Structure formats: structure tokens, C-alpha cells
Amino acid sequence: DAKTTQPTSMDCAEGRAANLPCNHSTISGNEYVYWYRQIHSQGPQYIIHGLKNNETNEMASLIITEDRKSSTLILPHATLRDTAVYYCIVRVGGTGKLIFGQGTTLQVKP
Amino acid sequence: GAVVSQHPSRVICKSGTSVKIECRSLDFQATTMFWYRQFPKQSLMLMATSNEGSKATYEQGVEKDKFLINHASLTLSTLTVTSAHPEDSSFYICSAIRPGFYTDTQYFGPGTRLTVL
Numbered sequence: 676d677a678k679t680t681q682p683t684s685m686d687c688a689e690g691r692a693a694n695l696p697c698n699h700s701t702i703s704g705n706e707y708v709y710w711y712r713q714i715h716s717q718g719p720q721y722i723i724h725g726l727k728n729n730e731t732n733e734m735a736s737l738i739i740t741e742d743r744k745s746s747t748l749i750l751p752h753a754t755l756r757d758t759a760v761y762y763c764i765v766r767v768g769g770t771g772k773l774i775f776g777q778g779t780t781l782q783v784k785p
Numbered sequence: 786g787a788v789v790s791q792h793p794s795r796v797i798c799k800s801g802t803s804v805k806i807e808c809r810s811l812d813f814q815a816t817t818m819f820w821y822r823q824f825p826k827q828s829l830m831l832m833a834t835s836n837e838g839s840k841a842t843y844e845q846g847v848e849k850d851k852f853l854i855n856h857a858s859l860t861l862s863t864l865t866v867t868s869a870h871p872e873d874s875s876f877y878i879c880s881a882i883r884p885g886f887y888t889d890t891q892y893f894g895p896g897t898r899l900t901v902l
Contacts, residue, residue, distance in 0.1 A: 707888060709891075711893070713829075716876070716896070716898075717895055717896065718789075718791075718878050718880075718893035718894050718895045718896045719829070719878070719880075719893045720893070721890055721891070721892055721893075724888065724890065726888075762828075766891075770834070771817055771819075771834075771882050771889070771891065772819070772831060772834065773819070773831070773880070773891055774831060775821075775828045775829040775830070775831075776828060777828050778828060
């Protein structure tokens with residue numbers, strides 16, 4: 676079973692920041708949080724991952740709480756092309772397996 | 786650009802035939818690859834872990850004799866759906882672990898749409 680819970684859906688206005696929350700209260704100390712997104716009928720696209728420090732790349736920022744029980748993915752200026760299902764995943768330690776939950780469907784609106 | 790490719794992107798076959806799907810890591814060597822399938826409006830479900838030079842490890846409930854996995858080289862894993870039936874129609878997606886300096890990252894292929902008539 677997936678170790679994360681996410682809201683089923685969210686809306687965001689184009690040009691605004693999209694903040695996608697994720698709860699992972701049972702995460703272990705050596706488990707990473709990964710974020711992927713899937714646009715309809717395509718393979719998942721890697722976005723970002725982190726262990727305990729906040730991370731930023733050209734796509735997004737990842738904010739992880741100090742107790743590591745939750746995190747937030749931030750898309751700083753959402754565009755219509757960011758409409759997708761976003762998956763927050765805690766990678767199974769030692770195996771590399773990614774167990775997908777239901778994700779959050781983000782709808783970016785004009 | 787894409788770092789993992791799949792072939793074919795789409796395949797239609799008759800019931801009872803076998804279908805082979807290829808997954809390639811394009812610019813890195815992947816000792817470990819994974820196979821997922823996804824039914825309409827559902828999330829990805831992990832089917833198996835493909836390890837180069839050894840037998841695949843299947844998730845509970847996945848028939849190993851039906852879904853044959855071969856990982857003969859560090860850049861290629863294949864999934865063969867044997868004696869396919871309409872209920873095997875699905876979106877099959879592979880992924881490969883790309884080693885990194887501190888941590889590795891898993892990249893996904895574009896998927897293969899299988900339709901069994």
C-alpha cells in the first residue's frame with residue numbers, strides 16, 4: 676500500500692503558485708519523498724525528490740516539514756500545461772520500488 | 786529529453802497471441818528496471834522488478850508465467866504478455882533507475898497501450 680495521502684483534486688489559476696500537499700506520517704528515517712506527475716496517456720514524469728532538506732529545481736520546490744511527516748510541492752507559476760495527476764511517493768527503502776497512490780488531479784484554469 | 790524509451794507505443798493483437806514490449810534506458814545503464822500497468826482512471830500498479838542477469842521479482846497476484854520478463858543487458862528489459870486475453874488490455878509502463886551521486890532517480894518510459902481483441 677502507498678504510504679502517502681493526498682487530496683483527490685485541486686484547482687489553480689494560471690500564473691499563480693500551485694501548492695500540493697502530501698501526508699506521509701509513517702515515513703522512515705532513510706526513506707525519500709518523490710514527486711511525479713502524469714499527463715493523460717503518458718508515462719509519469721519525474722519532478723523532484725528529497726530526504727529532509729527543502730529542494731528546488733527548474734520545475735518545482737519541495738518543502739518537507741521538520742518532522743518529515745508531510746511535504747508540499749510548489750509549482751511557482753502554474754501554466755495550463757501543468758494540468759496533470761501529481762503523485763507523492765515514499766520510496767520503499769532498499770528496493771527502489773515506487774508504490775503509487777491515487778495522486779492529486781491538478782486542474783490549472785485560465 | 787527522454788531517458789527511457791518503450792517500443793511499441795501501441796499494439797493491437799488477437800486473443801491467444803503473445804506480445805513483447807521493450808524498455809530501454811537511453812543514456813545510462815540500469816541494473817534495475819520496473820514494470821507497471823495502469824487501467825483506465827486508475828493509478829499505476831507495480832507488476833515486477835527486473836534485475837539484470839537474474840530472475841525478475843513479481844508482486845503478489847501477478848502471474849510470472851503470463852508476464853515474462855527478461856533483462857538481458859544493462860539497457861534493455863522486455864515484458865512478454867503470453868496468450869493475451871482481452872482482460873490484459875492495459876497501459877504498460879516501464880521505469881529504470883538512473884544512479885546518482887547521492888541518490889538515484891527513477892525515470893519512466895512513455896508507456897505501451899495494449900489492446901487485445
